[in-house]
Amino acid sequence: MIRVAINGYGTIGKRIADAVDAQDDMEVAGVTKTGPSFGCELAAKKGYPLYCITDDLERIASFSSGGYECHGGLSDLLASADVVVDCAPSKMGAANLAKYEAAGIKHMFQGGEKHELTGLSYSSSANHAANMNADGTRVVSCNTTGLSRTLVPLYKLGSSLKVECTMIRRAADPGDSKKGPINAIKPVLKVPSHHGPDVMTVMPEIEINSLAVAVPTTLMHVHAIIADLPSGHGQTTESILDIWRQTPRVIVMHGEGDRLTTTAEVMEMARDLGRKWGDLHEIFIWEDGVKLVGDRLYYFQAIHQESDVIPENIDCIRALMGTESDWRASVAKTDSAISDYYGL
Numbered sequence: 001m002i003r004v005a006i007n008g009y010g011t012i013g014k015r016i017a018d019a020v021d022a023q024d025d026m027e028v029a030g031v032t033k034t035g036p037s038f039g040c041e042l043a044a045k046k047g048y049p050l051y052c053i054t055d056d057l058e059r060i061a062s063f064s065s066g067g068y069e070c071h072g073g074l075s076d077l078l079a080s081a082d083v084v085v086d087c088a089p090s091k092m093g094a095a096n097l098a099k100y101e102a103a104g105i106k107h108m109f110q111g112g113e114k115h116e117l118t119g120l121s122y123s124s125s126a127n128h129a130a131n132m133n134a135d136g137t138r139v140v141s142c143n144t145t146g147l148s149r150t151l152v153p154l155y156k157l158g159s160s161l162k163v164e165c166t167m168i169r170r171a172a173d174p175g176d177s178k179k180g181p182i183n184a185i186k187p188v189l190k191v192p193s194h195h196g197p198d199v200m201t202v203m204p205e206i207e208i209n210s211l212a213v214a215v216p217t218t219l220m221h222v223h224a225i226i227a228d229l230p231s232g233h234g235q236t237t238e239s240i241l242d243i244w245r246q247t248p249r250v251i252v253m254h255g256e257g258d259r260l261t262t263t264a265e266v267m268e269m270a271r272d273l274g275r276k277w278g279d280l281h282e283i284f285i286w287e288d289g290v291k292l293v294g295d296r297l298y299y300f301q302a303i304h305q306e307s308d309v310i311p312e313n314i315d316c317i318r319a320l321m322g323t324e325s326d327w328r329a330s331v332a333k334t335d336s337a338i339s340d341y342y343g344l
């Protein structure tokens with residue numbers, strides 16, 4: 001049984017904890033919080049041992065003021081686990097990495113950290129094998145995960161793929177009251193944006209660039225993608241759709257026919273699926289928004305930013321621990337356990 005520590009029990013951390021809990025080959029060693037808050041209640045209800053993000057004794061003691069049992073500081077948690085999944089807010093990676101290295105524990109960061117922090121990144125379909133038995137890695141961001149899911153099978157049609165894409169990004173997560181814009185469209189003025197090139201940290205063979213804008217919505221990101229397939233690919237629009245239909249964690253549906261023409265309906269469908277928080281782990285492709293013109297493929301996809309990376313973290317744990325070398329086998333095991341967990 002792999003014992004998994006989760007450092008940071010927020011948007012991503014609470015979801016990863018449940019995904020770990022769903023598996024039969026791993027368990028939650030504990031989760032950390034900064035202090036007593038409503039998030040502690042969720043951990044307590046689930047029976048996840050609660051730890052403090054630091055070893056500061058006063059801070060550890062403060063949990064009891066909220067009525068929560070705190071089992072100790074971060075060092076205590078790290079000592080009782082095989083691997084730590086860092087889910088702290090972005091840019092805390094360097095400070096946390098030093099703690100993980102001092103504790104001699106395997107570690108995984110999220111996409112808010114840069115590839116350079118670990119020199120290794122992870123996306124199941126792109127480079128599971130390269131992460132086998134590594135000491136530390138970074139699960140790429142929600143956007144990079146989405147791009148990798150649909151582009152890697154296209155790359156595998158030949159030996160080249162050139163991509164230009166525009167990321168239409170949600171301004172904030174639904175539970176976030178600090179970010180914006182609330183009445184503006186905000187272009188990312190660093191061109192190209194980091195999103196496209198980040199795919200090359202897991203699949204350097206894909207030549208990709210991106211532009212990005214943030215828009216006032218909280219539900220999902222949308223990607224508008226143009227991909228130049230290698231000449232002689234022999235594909236049609238329909239055969240590309242079939243490739244994606246057979247790709248794990250990708251959903252292809254008809255916008256007009258299924259009445260799913262916006263991210264609002266897509267998220268309503270996700271809520272109907274019945275996963276906690278209304279999550280959609282799959283990348284959503286609008287069938288009627290896909291068209292191959294010569295060698296050039298046009299498509300849109302939608303990304304549920306809070307959840308597409310969750311099952312990836314589970315597969316990444318197996319890669320780091322060296323327990324499953326076949327990415328497809330890990331993905332199937334992860335997804336079936338999560339479905340059973342929610343009775344789907």
Ligand code: NAD
Nearest residue numbers: 007008009010011012053087088089090110112142305306
């Ligand atoms: P969040 O703010 O929702 O949660 C972070 C949690 O960490 C909070 O509970 C916070 O109290 C806790 N924390 C604060 N300081 C800490 C510290 N020093 N050590 C440990 N924990 C600490 O953030 P999030 O959205 O869950 O993001 C976590 C990571 O996941 C970031 O790298 C982010 O970029 C990445 N990510 C986020 C999303 C998303 O849509 N939210 C998607 C993919 C990846």
